[in-house]
Amino acid sequence: MTAATRLISRLTLVTGGGSGIGRAVCQRLASEGASVVVADISEESANETMVGLQNDLRGQGHMAAVVDVSSKESVKKLVTRIQPPSVCVNAAGITQDHFLLNMEEDHFDRVIQVNLKGSFLITQAVAQALVACGAPKGSIITVGSIVGKVGNLGQVNYAASKAGVEGLTKTAAKELSRFGIRCNCVLPGFISTPMTEKVPEKVIDKMKSLVPLGRMGEPEEVADVCVFLSSDDSRYITGSSIEVTGGLFIG
Ligand SMILES: NC(=O)c1ccc[n+]([C@@H]2O[C@H](COP(=O)([O-])OP(=O)(O)OC[C@H]3O[C@@H](n4cnc5c(N)ncnc54)[C@H](O)[C@@H]3O)[C@@H](O)[C@H]2O)c1
Numbered sequence: 001m002t003a004a005t006r007l008i009s010r011l012t013l014v015t016g017g018g019s020g021i022g023r024a025v026c027q028r029l030a031s032e033g034a035s036v037v038v039a040d041i042s043e044e045s046a047n048e049t050m051v052g053l054q055n056d057l058r059g060q061g062h063m064a065a066v067v068d069v070s071s072k073e074s075v076k077k078l079v080t081r082i083q084p085p086s087v088c089v090n091a092a093g094i095t096q097d098h099f100l101l102n103m104e105e106d107h108f109d110r111v112i113q114v115n116l117k118g119s120f121l122i123t124q125a126v127a128q129a130l131v132a133c134g135a136p137k138g139s140i141i142t143v144g145s146i147v148g149k150v151g152n153l154g155q156v157n158y159a160a161s162k163a164g165v166e167g168l169t170k171t172a173a174k175e176l177s178r179f180g181i182r183c184n185c186v187l188p189g190f191i192s193t194p195m196t197e198k199v200p201e202k203v204i205d206k207m208k209s210l211v212p213l214g215r216m217g218e219p220e221e222v223a224d225v226c227v228f229l230s231s232d233d234s235r236y237i238t239g240s241s242i243e244v245t246g247g248l249f250i251g
Contacts, residue, residue, distance in 0.1 A: 006231040008033030009059055013085035015069050015122055016092030018045025020193030021143060024219035025089050028227045030054045030062065037082055039067040040092070069118030070110075075125050084129035087230040090119045090142040090165075095195060097154040108157040115161035116168070123172055123183070131179050138181040141229045142169050143222070144241060146187045150249045162187075166241055173239030182238040184229045189245030191217040212247030 012029045016022035018040030026036045030053040038053075040046035046064035053062045065081070068074040069092045094114045096107040119142050130138045147155055148162030166185050173183040190196060190207050196216070208215060222244050228234050229242070243250075 004031065005033045005057075006233065007087065007227070008057065010034045010087055010230075011037070011083050011085045012087040012089070012230065013037045013039060013082070013122075013126065014089045014091060015039045015067065015118070016090075016143075017049050017064075018042045019049075020091075020195055021188065021191060021219045021222045022089070022091035023049045024223035025091055025226045026050075026053060026062075028220065028223040029087070029089075029230065030060070032227055032231070033057050033060065034087065034230075035060050036062045037065055037078075037085065038062065039065045039069075039078060041066065041068050069122055070113040072121055075118075075121040079122075079125040079129055084133050084135055084138075085126060086130070086135060086138050088122065088126045088138070088140045089226050089230070090122050090140070091226075092118055093143065093161075093195070095155065095158050095198070097158070099154055100156045103156060108160075111157035112161050112164070115158065116164040119165045120168055123168070127172070127176055127179075127181055130181055131176075136180050138176075138179075139230050139234075140169075140172065140176075140181065140183045141226050142183070142185050143226075144169075144185040144187045146189045146243060146245050146249055148187065169241070170239045177238055182229075182234070184234070184237060184239065185241040186222060186225050186229065187241050187243045187245070188222045189217060189243070189248040191219055191222055191244075193219055207248070210248055211245070212250070215246065217244060217246055 017038035050064040
């Protein structure tokens with residue numbers, strides 16, 4: 001089998017698939033032969049991703065779906081609508097940056113609800129569906145952040161949510177390995193997406209100067225690692241976190 005068909009006839013689910021890293025993951029999964037459910041809170045952006053996906057293998061079909069990952073009801077509706085996906089990538093995420101001294105409770109709660117609770121709800125629903133149907137294997141990948149390890153000014157809520165998904169993933173890996181389900185995190189550094197377009201240029205320039213590889217990352221560079229973790233090439237890897245940072249904060 002060639003490298004470009006590692007995920008042939010696999011059903012994959014990507015949250016946050018309408019933009020940035022999630023969109024790049026959908027594109028790479030499709031190019032490896034997978035069928036992709038592009039799930040996002042924005043129907044328009046999910047559709048936009050879906051229509052652009054490679055779709056030339058027999059049996060390959062994609063769909064766009066609306067989901068709010070922070071809502072159990074919405075997640076349940078999505079997961080019961082589709083076959084159990086053997087690959088799931090949690091890429092939905094938000095930021096609401098404020099310094100600790102000024103952060104409102106709402107800003108903290110919303111970021112935790114989407115980034116941490118959303119990853120829990122999707123991971124749980126997908127794992128339950130895989131176990132119930134007796135699927136022999138699965139791979140669940142959660143996009144964390146290097147910020148969860150080292151902290152970041154103005155992101156006390158976001159850093160806490162991203163540290164949380166690592167603990168969640170390691171625990172899920174321990175509990176689900178007996179069902180053949182692997183769980184891993186990818187920890188991006190600073191990647192050019194709509195999320196980082198909000199960051200002031202001064203801060204971006206400062207960050208770039210701290211990156212040993214000297215530039216921001218591209219969404220495709222994170223997607224490549226997600227596809228590796230989706231495929232059998234990573235069959236002996238579970239409970240791990242892979243940094244995709246250009247060397248930022250290696251110490
Ligand atoms: N861009 C970076 O530098 C960077 C660095 C580290 C980690 N990350 C993480 O990567 C992931 C993707 O980020 P991105 O940079 O591509 O951001 P992005 O804003 O481009 O994409 C995020 C997507 O998530 C969707 N989304 C938001 N809330 C949702 C919800 N409740 N339910 C379903 N979908 C929802 C948005 O509509 C959007 O399409 C996030 O988890 C983010 O925290 C990004």
